[in-house]
Amino acid sequence: MALLSLVPVGLKKLMRRLHELCVIEGLKINYKKTKVLVFGRRYVNHRWSMDNHQLEQTRVFKYLGVIFSDTLSWKTHLQYTKQSAIKTVGAILKFHRSTGGNLVTPALKIFEAKVIPQVLYGALIWGWDTKAISSLETIQTDFLRRLLNLPPGTSSAMLRAETGLPPLTTHIHLALLRFMRSTVHLQNKDLLNLYLTHSSTQKSWGARLENLLHRYHLTIHQFNTIGSDKKLREAVIHHSQYLDRLYLLNSRSAPWYWRFKTDHSRSPYLTTYMPSNLRFAFTSLRFFSLPNAEREGRIAKVPKEQRYCICGYQGVEDLPHILLDCPIYHNPRMNLTSRWPDLNESAQLPIKYYS
Numbered sequence: 001m002a003l004l005s006l007v008p009v010g011l012k013k014l015m016r017r018l019h020e021l022c023v024i025e026g027l028k029i030n031y032k033k034t035k036v037l038v039f040g041r042r043y044v045n046h047r048w049s050m051d052n053h054q055l056e057q058t059r060v061f062k063y064l065g066v067i068f069s070d071t072l073s074w075k076t077h078l079q080y081t082k083q084s085a086i087k088t089v090g091a092i093l094k095f096h097r098s099t100g101g102n103l104v105t106p107a108l109k110i111f112e113a114k115v116i117p118q119v120l121y122g123a124l125i126w127g128w129d130t131k132a133i134s135s136l137e138t139i140q141t142d143f144l145r146r147l148l149n150l151p152p153g154t155s156s157a158m159l160r161a162e163t164g165l166p167p168l169t170t171h172i173h174l175a176l177l178r179f180m181r182s183t184v185h186l187q188n189k190d191l192l193n194l195y196l197t198h199s200s201t202q203k204s205w206g207a208r209l210e211n212l213l214h215r216y217h218l219t220i221h222q223f224n225t226i227g228s229d230k231k232l233r234e235a236v237i238h239h240s241q242y243l244d245r246l247y248l249l250n251s252r253s254a255p256w257y258w259r260f261k262t263d264h265s266r267s268p269y270l271t272t273y274m275p276s277n278l279r280f281a282f283t284s285l286r287f288f289s290l291p292n293a294e295r296e297g298r299i300a301k302v303p304k305e306q307r308y309c310i311c312g313y314q315g316v317e318d319l320p321h322i323l324l325d326c327p328i329y330h331n332p333r334m335n336l337t338s339r340w341p342d343l344n345e346s347a348q349l350p351i352k353y354y355s
């Protein structure tokens, strides 16, 4: 049970009333578990008591699974959320590598069913804190990176394009937008306009909603007239995928990626069964993270002309060199291409690539 008041006197009055009611009804209050939380920018310690029992004034309190802090910052709650989500991610990956048989689809399904709701809990209250929620994104990025066995620093946009998952922040924004939509539709159609006309400060609800819609290139009119939650979801996810694509088109770490992956759907090779070591090798090739002198030199800041291959080739050891030219891989290359006549033919053609 929570008693709320804007002033200390009001709360003390409520506490007295509650005590009187408990006496009449024969109920006992557990004073050890009863706490007072005072919201404000500065911490002021008050004296609180009920029926001659001193009550503790705390700075954070967990109520119905959400951790409230006296400054109304959601940092503590989000840290707690992150820690518990990371624990679940650890358990999913452990399952994936043992009983899960290294299958990607079941691991992704468990992530969507367990971790996303875990992160989203209470998002309607804390989700407006744009800066704080961006820190949650690493939960999903780290999970996908470890699931696909890719090195640290792998682009989150690429991981999302490969698996078809939208960003966690988009899920949070969708929860907020759906809530705002339901408010508009349940009560008064002009309620949204009312919010907006009273949006004098940056932090008002109207301004926050406007900022959020702007992020997904939606106008208030579109938001008001969009047919269903499903359509809203499609529009928001579509725009977040567009932003990822824009990022990938200009990404220097994987210049090839967007040439063969043109949408945000789960790549078919992830859904079929294949030995995990082969899948890992294929994924690292797609993500441009197969070990090579060009990549390692870029990370270690070695001048480009010094990123040689040990075969004696007078150029940079990059992926096209390893795959198409390098004599070290001649035998495995012939072994592969000879099994695939069409590929063998195309390998004879001069291949252009961009770096």
Ligand SMILES: [Zn+2]
Pocket: 309, 310, 311, 312, 313, 317, 321, 325, 326, 327, 328
């Ligand atoms: Zn070589």
